[in-house]
Amino acid sequence: MSRSGSAPPERPAGAGTPYAALARRPVTEVITEMITERIRSGELRPGDKLPAEPELARQFQVGRGSVREAIRTLHTLGVLQVVRGRGTFVAEPMSQPHSDQFVGLSSASGPELAEILEVRIGLESAAVSLACVRATKDDLAEMRKRVAEHEAAAERGDVHAECRTDEDFHDSLLRAAHNQNLHAMYRMIVPQMSDFRLETLKLERSSQRFVPGHRDIVNGIVARSPQESRNAVARHIAALYRELRTAVEESGSSPREMLDFPELIAGFTSDPEAGG
Amino acid sequence: MSRSGSAPPERPAGAGTPYAALARRPVTEVITEMITERIRSGELRPGDKLPAEPELARQFQVGRGSVREAIRTLHTLGVLQVVRGRGTFVAEPMSQPHSDQFVGLSSASGPELAEILEVRIGLESAAVSLACVRATKDDLAEMRKRVAEHEAAAERGDVHAECRTDEDFHDSLLRAAHNQNLHAMYRMIVPQMSDFRLETLKLERSSQRFVPGHRDIVNGIVARSPQESRNAVARHIAALYRELRTAVEESGSSPREMLDFPELIAGFTSDPEAGG
DNA sequence: AGTAGTAAGATGTCCGACATCTCACAAGGG
DNA sequence: CCCTTGTGAGATGTCGGACATCTTACTACT
Numbered sequence A, B: 001m002s003r004s005g006s007a008p009p010e011r012p013a014g015a016g017t018p019y020a021a022l023a024r025r026p027v028t029e030v031i032t033e034m035i036t037e038r039i040r041s042g043e044l045r046p047g048d049k050l051p052a053e054p055e056l057a058r059q060f061q062v063g064r065g066s067v068r069e070a071i072r073t074l075h076t077l078g079v080l081q082v083v084r085g086r087g088t089f090v091a092e093p094m095s096q097p098h099s100d101q102f103v104g105l106s107s108a109s110g111p112e113l114a115e116i117l118e119v120r121i122g123l124e125s126a127a128v129s130l131a132c133v134r135a136t137k138d139d140l141a142e143m144r145k146r147v148a149e150h151e152a153a154a155e156r157g158d159v160h161a162e163c164r165t166d167e168d169f170h171d172s173l174l175r176a177a178h179n180q181n182l183h184a185m186y187r188m189i190v191p192q193m194s195d196f197r198l199e200t201l202k203l204e205r206s207s208q209r210f211v212p213g214h215r216d217i218v219n220g221i222v223a224r225s226p227q228e229s230r231n232a233v234a235r236h237i238a239a240l241y242r243e244l245r246t247a248v249e250e251s252g253s254s255p256r257e258m259l260d261f262p263e264l265i266a267g268f269t270s271d272p273e274a275g276g
Numbered sequence C: 001a002g003t004a005g006t007a008a009g010a011t012g013t014c015c016g017a018c019a020t021c022t023c024a025c026a027a028g029g030g
Numbered sequence D: 001c002c003c004t005t006g007t008g009a010g011a012t013g014t015c016g017g018a019c020a021t022c023t024t025a026c027t028a029c030t
Helices: A027-040 A053-060 A064-076 A111-134 A137-156 A159-176 A180-204 A206-222 A226-250 A261-268 B027-040 B053-060 B064-076 B111-134 B137-156 B159-176 B180-204 B206-222 B226-250 B261-268
Strands: A080-083 A087-090 B080-083 B087-090
Touching (some): A027 A064, A111 A159, A180 B180, B111 B180, B137 B206
């Protein structure tokens, strides 16, 4: 006869006290809530160091493993920052790119990348709309500088630098929007763009065409015109989209889930002739 | 508790460092990648059951605890679904609401919520643009149904049901866009909306005004008009934004970082008179 | 005074055991 | 015959301890 089943309420020697019997909900979940509650109440503030894991386990009367799993959940969500040998800290709200846990849910191949581009249009459109209102002189100078750097890299033919400066430019766009949540969301999809970006540049050498697109975006923001800016963003990303669609078609995959170029342009611009 | 001495862990994010991982990487991280790789390669497909934790530990030659932490990370990210007593499964891509891990990170007070609303405009604008192209008859029927449910709840004065049906409607919007990444991103900010939504409804009983907004959005999609749809979305969320701004002003906080209602409308619509 | 070595503290990892939940299937009673 | 009961296997949840490794600070030696 094994221990399972209707064994009498007998406590095995050395097994400790299973506190879990009291709480119907998983202990880890409770610990997660307790930690977030300490943060929400202000008892723990961004930058603060949490007690050590064994100490937390003692405070909550649970095993260290449960504490670790709770911490890991909060770390994945970007609430906590864990540094080996030093401790666990409350993360600054969205300040650091918490991309060290590369989402990597969909690894961006073909049509999946099309989805990413569609998300980008949404996020960057909102970004430039906000930037038209909030961008400071420094922001504008920064964006112009990034455009110039990107252009220089493109003329040198340095694809690696080109890729980096391209990302830098779009990052400066998001920064000019002055919305940390928007910026954080954008950062989540950047890693999935990188591979594609580099590949496109290598294959096509078509990057020169992207420089004017960047300039159009900046000009729209300088003019404080949300419509112009959004249209420029849509045209720019739609160009990327078209490159991707071509690549997908040539690779033999059927791009049935991807949109036509005119569809995309019509769907995301307010100007009917914006596609020209 | 003054812990000011130790600066929060900082990472030199300057150089980009895409592959700084020459150092020995944590086992848990490697396991996480291995599991995602099995999913990405198609070896594990949505709905499939993973081997048991001890079996995975044996395959990877690591401890069960490391496997558990990797699984927990993937669960938090919505990639895996863990059911006690049954096993671990590859989650269907966004079919089920994986809201069991209530984010609740930043408590979303005041201006922070404004940021969330600004993100929502971007995401939902993109969603309706895509929905104008991709929405099926079923999608349209679903959206109409959700609008009706929301209206019924509003007339009954059931704020709880109203809150739920409101969320359901917006969820059906995102579903009609047929972009899983977009949908996933939207879901990340939904929990932060919930509190505010309920509070607004309780205080103001102003929800009746939101029903026509929903109807306008659906009408725009039915007409396959991205411009109309996007304008309707912008007007709808801008109305929420205005409610929030009013609440913030009354609470004494200065809404200096929030936009004026006209600014917002002008920034996100293509029709100058859309604000009327 | 400067540097190398060392100790303390924290997270990372592994192991083994028990607890509890879920499901399938067989045994029993209406 | 159907329905209830319970028994068992299999899986996740939790606990406790031990050791490994990294970070930091302090000490001791040159």
